[in-house]
Amino acid sequence: MYPDVHWHSQGLSTGCGKNGWEGRFLSGRADTVPGMEHDSWQSILDAQDGVVTTAQLRAHGVSATALRHRVVSGQWLRVLPRVIAVTNGPLTRPMALSAAFLYGGRAILSHRTAAEEWGLLRVDDPSAPVHITVPYNCSAVNQGPTVRSPGSPRPTSVGNGLVHGGVVVHRSRAFEHISVPFRRPRTSLADTVIDLAVSEATPREAALRFIEAATSGKVHVEVLRRKLEVRRPHRYATDIADAVMLLGDGVQSALEHRYALDVERAHGLPSGKRQMPHVVDGRILYEDVDYSPMGVPLIVRLDGQQYHSAQQSRFRDRRRDNAAELADRPRLVYGWDETTRDPCGVFEEVRRVLVREGWADMSRRCPACPRE
Structure with a gap:
């Protein structure tokens, strides 16, 4: 196991069924580099949707010069700091999520991105940033959108100029307790509901979002109560508690x-x-x-x-x-x-x-x- 790939080990052990394994990722140029034609390399591409770290590339014999050549020539894409796509794009949603994971290191999907994966929100903006949560002492920071270089040797349409929507990094001291295992780990359903509410601009909007997400996700009110007891929201706590009370009284929308x-x-x-x-x-x-x-x-x-x-x-x-x-x-x-x-x-x-x-x-x- 390569040091940068630890985040996807649970996904590999669950097979390629309901957890969303999309099949083998094929790159016409990956196997032209010495050291990259091995099965271990293909396994990494499959597991990470064709997105890799510069450390993984070095481990397979790709020099900094060779990497720079493939990026500058437009064969590969620099997606995020230290994260490369072995394709010239555009990136699919699984590739964008995998890139955010690799950038964050030890990370889980959270907030709006986790809500989209849970089916609480629609994926209606491919250019939106990916939200991840990392342990509190992690050094990862927010990243803005990545766009293609104007002087790229491979012409592209205006709509194809965006490489990645960026990453919004959240930190949590309760990291070990809010994650659930998926191929791409994410915050639990109850934690996702709370995070969505806390992210709203006003207490009123927070309560509405909480009700909408809880009822849409069919999260039992007792599960929410227990979660709020051990993970008190850092704002809007009173309004969210009131929303829980209304849910308990039978409010369903x-x-x-x-x-x-x-x-x-x-x-x-x-x-x-x-x-x-x-x-x-x-x-x-x-x-x-x-x-x-x-x-x-x-x-x-x-x-x-x-x-x-x-x-x-x-x-x-x-x-x-x-x-x-x-x-x-x-x-x-x-x-x-x-x-x-x-x-x-x-x-x-x-x-x-x-x-x-x-x-x-x-x-x-x-x-x-x-x-x-």
């Missing part, structure tokens, strides 16, 4: 989170029961917010028909509507637009129905409410 905070809590409305079960046509269906425990049979639905395009979902919603009508239960339906753009208007409608149905009005206007 960012829309439900906004309703709970901006409609109910901001205006002094009672907190409805989340995910209240009701039997419809012999099946148990769940209502987003049910005020029956407060003595008012009002149901507030926060998923609206615009979010339910599938025929089965539309049929389910119609059956829930009919069942509520037959049971003489009033219902209101809100989507993302009205809940986020006009929470005060939503509050007023909910308040009117609650009062009409017998609730003793204890609501209040928030600072954003229009004055009479």
